[in-house]
Amino acid sequence: MENNFDTICATLTPQALCAVGIIRISGENAFLIANEIFSKKINPKMINYGFILDEAKNKLDEVILLPFVAPHSYTGEDVVEIQTHGNPAIINSILELILSKGARIAQRGEFTKRAFLNHRIDLSQAEAVLDVISAKSTKSAQNALNNLGGYLKEKINLIKTDLVEIYSKVIASIDFPEDVAEVDNKAIVSICSDKIHQIEDILKNAKSHDFIRDGLSACLIGVPNVGKSSLFNSLLNYSRAIVTDIAGTTRDTIKETINLDGYLINFIDTAGIRDKNKADLVEQIGIENSIKAIQESDIVLFLYEKSFSEIDKKLLEIAKDKQILFIKTKADIIPKNDDINAIEISSKSGFGIDILKNKISSLIKNLIIEDTNFTTNKRQQSCLIKAKDALENVIKTSNECDLADLYAMDLKGAILALDEITGEVLTDEILDNIFSNFCIGK
Numbered sequence: 422m423e424n425n426f427d428t429i430c431a432t433l434t435p436q437a438l439c440a441v442g443i444i445r446i447s448g449e450n451a452f453l454i455a456n457e458i459f460s461k462k463i464n465p466k467m468i469n470y471g472f473i474l475d476e477a478k479n480k481l482d483e484v485i486l487l488p489f490v491a492p493h494s495y496t497g498e499d500v501v502e503i504q505t506h507g508n509p510a511i512i513n514s515i516l517e518l519i520l521s522k523g524a525r526i527a528q529r530g531e532f533t534k535r536a537f538l539n540h541r542i543d544l545s546q547a548e549a550v551l552d553v554i555s556a557k558s559t560k561s562a563q564n565a566l567n568n569l570g571g572y573l574k575e576k577i578n579l580i581k582t583d584l585v586e587i588y589s590k591v592i593a594s595i596d597f598p599e600d601v602a603e604v605d606n607k608a609i610v611s612i613c614s615d616k617i618h619q620i621e622d623i624l625k626n627a628k629s630h631d632f633i634r635d636g637l638s639a640c641l642i643g644v645p646n647v648g649k650s651s652l653f654n655s656l657l658n659y660s661r662a663i664v665t666d667i668a669g670t671t672r673d674t675i676k677e678t679i680n681l682d683g684y685l686i687n688f689i690d691t692a693g694i695r696d697k698n699k700a701d702l703v704e705q706i707g708i709e710n711s712i713k714a715i716q717e718s719d720i721v722l723f724l725y726e727k728s729f730s731e732i733d734k735k736l737l738e739i740a741k742d743k744q745i746l747f748i749k750t751k752a753d754i755i756p757k758n759d760d761i762n763a764i765e766i767s768s769k770s771g772f773g774i775d776i777l778k779n780k781i782s783s784l785i786k787n788l789i790i791e792d793t794n795f796t797t798n799k800r801q802q803s804c805l806i807k808a809k810d811a812l813e814n815v816i817k818t819s820n821e822c823d824l825a826d827l828y829a830m831d832l833k834g835a836i837l838a839l840d841e842i843t844g845e846v847l848t849d850e851i852l853d854n855i856f857s858n859f860c861i862g863k
């Protein structure tokens with residue numbers, strides 16, 4: 422793609438009073454515009470200190486100006502960044518001045534989109550920028566940083582290189598049957614199987630990637646009054662849910678997220694479940710929501726006081742494929758029944774809460790593949806599945822009828838699906854969709 426973009430600008434910092442504000446100008450007129458508003462000639466090789474002056478040469482602010490000459494900048498184009506005092510009124514007046522000189526306000530993600538369109542980064546790296554900014558845990562940020570460094574890109578390119586090579590040979594043998602020998606069927610099957618395994622290796626980690634980025638869900642289940650909301654509040658360390666001694670206090674599910682040892686965990690407090698016939702309409706809806714919460718959760722914290730009720734047993738059946746932790750509540754007033762292997766806690770005294778947190782933390786570590794040091798998002802995962810399906814078709818077709826024309830199409834399909842991850846084949850619609858999730862100024 423050609424680099425013929427207009428000049429854009431935006432503030433990179435929040436619209437709030439703070440120590441410093443940063444404005445970025447990017448595009449072919451970045452230096453021209455900056456020179457018109459700066460108190461002296463900009464030295465492109467230095468950090469410049471001076472003033473921003475309006476049309477009447479009044480000082481708008483005392484600033485530091487950082488020049489980046491293309492292609493050595495965030496966008497790959499000429500860029501000027503102006504560090505102002507962090508006052509929205511000052512920042513806006515400087516922005517207006519820049520706009521009056523012919524720049525326009527950047528759209529969401531437009532600086533990063535330009536970095537991609539100018540081939541400074543590939544699409545997986547551009548998406549990683551968004552992931553780094555929006556990461557809610559250190560682990561998630563670290564993985565996104567690895568992608569930003571090109572980790573996923575290299576993995577995908579490794580798979581692609583061999584496929585492109587074999588595809589070229591297949592096409593050459595179709596186009597020039599007299600000069601180029603047919604590619605050995607066994608070689609095609611072997612390369613495709615090998616690549617399917619590599620794709621599966623990445624996809625195997627997909628669930629872990631989702632856990633690291635979005636967190637795991639853990640719901641608290643048990644009969645009314647067993648102490649779910651009290652434990653929920655203890656885990657969060659503040660009184661988020663209402664606690665009373667009236668059975669049926671919690672009517673709706675409440676979700677809150679905490680960071681446990683660097684991993685996100687989304688706790689869901691649910692309505693206590695009792696016999697549906699005895700519950701009023703609102704409570705019945707709450708009960709249905711609780712069943713849904715179990716189905717959507719990765720971990721189920723199953724609370725009881727003395728023993729399990731008939732309803733508990735039915736719920737256990739619903740939760741049977743989940744990681745379940747049994748929790749015996751109210752340890753300060755009710756002695757433990759040793760028949761059940763449970764963690765004993767008291768939300769009143771705090772007894773057992775740290776042990777429970779450690780248990781949850783080890784469960785998370787079991788669920789997450791530890792060598793996951795990169796990340797894939799849903800879009801990238803669906804491209805990988807598309808590529809894998811296409812390669813499976815290649816193997817099937819080449820085994821069944823050995824028609825090069827047929828499997829060549831699927832080979833190309835697999836390569837194109839991988840290209841979509843790194844951004845070599847993309848429609849404007851996909852691009853707009855990806856970058857519209859960014860914030861202004863990135």
Ligand SMILES: Nc1nc2c(ncn2[C@@H]2O[C@H](COP(=O)(O)OP(=O)(O)OP(=O)(O)O)[C@@H](O)[C@H]2O)c(=O)[nH]1
Pocket residue numbers: 643644645646647648649650651652663664665666667668669670671672691692693694750751752753754766767768769770
């Ligand atoms: N002594 C003691 N009382 C507790 C403990 N945990 C909860 N309770 C009390 O048990 C009652 C019910 O607690 P909740 O946390 O509201 O119970 P729940 O399971 O959320 O109840 P529902 O929302 O009605 O399903 C309240 O009076 C709490 O103060 C505990 O560890 N020790």
Ligand SMILES: [Mg+2]
Pocket residue numbers: 649650651662663670671690691692693
């Ligand atoms: Mg409750």
